[in-house]
Amino acid sequence: MAKGGPTYADLLGALKKKSFLPVYLLHGEEDFLLEIALRAVLDAVLPADLRSFNLDVLDCGDVAGRDIVARAASFPMMGDTRVVIAKNIDRMVVQDLEQLTGYVESPSASTVLILAGRKADLRRKPFSTLNARGAAFEFAPVRDSSMASWISDRVRSYGASIDDDAADLLSSYVGASLREVDSEIVKLLTFLGDRKHVTAADVADVVGFSREFTIFQLQESIGRGDVRRAITIMDHMLNDGQALPYFIVMLTGYFSSLWRLHHLVASREKRDPSEFPKAWNWKKDEFLAAMRLFPPRLIERAFRIMAETEFASRQTGGADQRDLLHGMLVRIMEGLPAST
Numbered sequence: 001m002a003k004g005g006p007t008y009a010d011l012l013g014a015l016k017k018k019s020f021l022p023v024y025l026l027h028g029e030e031d032f033l034l035e036i037a038l039r040a041v042l043d044a045v046l047p048a049d050l051r052s053f054n055l056d057v058l059d060c061g062d063v064a065g066r067d068i069v070a071r072a073a074s075f076p077m078m079g080d081t082r083v084v085i086a087k088n089i090d091r092m093v094v095q096d097l098e099q100l101t102g103y104v105e106s107p108s109a110s111t112v113l114i115l116a117g118r119k120a121d122l123r124r125k126p127f128s129t130l131n132a133r134g135a136a137f138e139f140a141p142v143r144d145s146s147m148a149s150w151i152s153d154r155v156r157s158y159g160a161s162i163d164d165d166a167a168d169l170l171s172s173y174v175g176a177s178l179r180e181v182d183s184e185i186v187k188l189l190t191f192l193g194d195r196k197h198v199t200a201a202d203v204a205d206v207v208g209f210s211r212e213f214t215i216f217q218l219q220e221s222i223g224r225g226d227v228r229r230a231i232t233i234m235d236h237m238l239n240d241g242q243a244l245p246y247f248i249v250m251l252t253g254y255f256s257s258l259w260r261l262h263h264l265v266a267s268r269e270k271r272d273p274s275e276f277p278k279a280w281n282w283k284k285d286e287f288l289a290a291m292r293l294f295p296p297r298l299i300e301r302a303f304r305i306m307a308e309t310e311f312a313s314r315q316t317g318g319a320d321q322r323d324l325l326h327g328m329l330v331r332i333m334e335g336l337p338a339s340t
Contacts, residue, residue, distance in 0.1 A: 006134050008037055015044035022107035025130040027089065027120035028139030032178040037137060038085065038116055045112045046083045053077040057085045060117070065096030069103045072113045082111045089117035101126040142178060144253075147171040151181060155198060158189055162198035169203045172216050215247075219254045222329070223290030225336040230329050235322070244313050244321040248306050255294070255302050261287060262296050293336055302332045 014020075024041055026034050046054060056071045068086050076082040092100070100115075104126035107113065120127045122136065130136045142150045148167040155162040162170075170188075174181045184207050188198055191206045218237070221230040234247065294302070309328040313321060 005131070006137055008033070008137065008139075011037060011137055012040060015040060018044070020045055020112055021133075021135050022109065022111065023104055023113045023126075023130060023135055024115065025089075025120060025127060025136040026114060026116045026139070027118065027127075027136070029118055030139045030141045030178065031118070032182070033139040033142075034116060037139065038114060041112070041114055042083060042085070045081055046079075050079040051083075054079050054082045055085075056083075058087065059091075060086050060088045060096065061091035065092060065099035068096075068113075069099055072103060072111045073108050074111075076110055080110065082108075083114065084111060085114045085116065087116050089115050090119040091117075097124065097126065101129070104129050142176070144171075144176065147176065147181075150178070151185070154182060155185055155189075158185065160189055160192070160196040160198060163200060166198050166200040166203045169200050170207060173203065173207045173214055215250045218247075219251070220286060222251070222254070222333065223286055223293065225293050225333060227329060227333045230333070231326055234325055234329065238322055238325070244310070244325060247325055248310050252303070252306060255299050255306075258287070258290055258294055259296065259299050261291055262299070265291070298336075305331045 020041075026037050026041075028034055042055075054076045058068055058071065060068070063086075068084065072082075072084045074082065103113070115130075120136070122128055122131045127136065148164065148171050151167040151170055152162055152164070155167075170181065170184060174184050188202055188206050191202065192198065214233075215237070218230055218233045221227075221233060237247075305328055309324050313324055316324075
């Protein structure tokens with residue numbers, strides 16, 4: 001959500017009280033969150049059995065602003081409220097915005113108009129007017145550091161709960177796609193049946209089993225020094241559409257975690273390796289094994305090799321990324337005691 005603006009929680013609270021605005025602006029780069037918010041407004045405002053007559057879904061790239069205004073100004077049929085959804089607002093031209101500005105200044109009392117899209121210039125009318133009225137809700141991508149918290153909230157919205165380490169593990173398995181994370185959450189809850197609490201073991205059983213070749217398994221293979229397994233997993237992921245920058249980012253994060261753990265263990269406060277941060281407890285034994293395999297000097301070497309691989313990829317325009325990645329893994333794991 002946008003910093004300082006009304007939040008999704010504010011929106012849900014108002015909807016629960018049946019306090020509806022005549023016009024909503026839902027915008028931002030995170031389309032999955034935006035879709036959830038849009039659905040929440042629609043479900044709260046208009047019952048499903050009245051949508052055949054009183055719901056219009058329009059694409060701003062296909063209709064003019066005057067057509068959106070005309071639909072919004074129409075009276076509802078067989079009900080008290082009409083909903084008009086105008087998607088892809090970033091495709092509207094200046095004339096469309098001018099026509100919508102007039103409507104926003106004096107909207108119909110029997111219509112809820114939802115303007116939705118990735119980009120909205122809040123300095124321009126009608127968006128600036130809606131922003132000033134607290135009717136603009138921005139949905140930004142969820143940061144990696146907040147992903148586990150988002151997972152916990154999403155599980156809670158389904159009437160269940162999840163352990164902190166399970167949320168961290170799910171985030172590690174799936175990555176940053178909220179749509180994909182949500183799909184895995186639904187699978188987990190289906191697996192639970194009548195149970196309403198998700199554990200790390202549940203995540204490993206359900207999500208890990210269904211996602212045999214993921215960055216998590218790749219990291220695990222590297223941590224064991226199993227170069228053949230690592231290359232096999234990487235090849236499957238490449239075939240599934242992953243690209244070199246993704247591997248560089250995720251493996252940099254992995255080795256950064258090992259580096260931090262080395263520092264914790266070496267510090268006076270954390271001389272006992274069993275004193276792991278909670279987020280890493282689920283895979284403590286695997287991390288300890290990886291730390292033994294990769295002392296700080298080899299982690300530094302891994303960072304250097306990854307940087308060199310990324311540079312080589314830019315020089316070749318992304319060509320031969322499979323060969324570059326294979327070479328990167330071999331070099332990172334070269335000479336390890338457990339290398340196979």
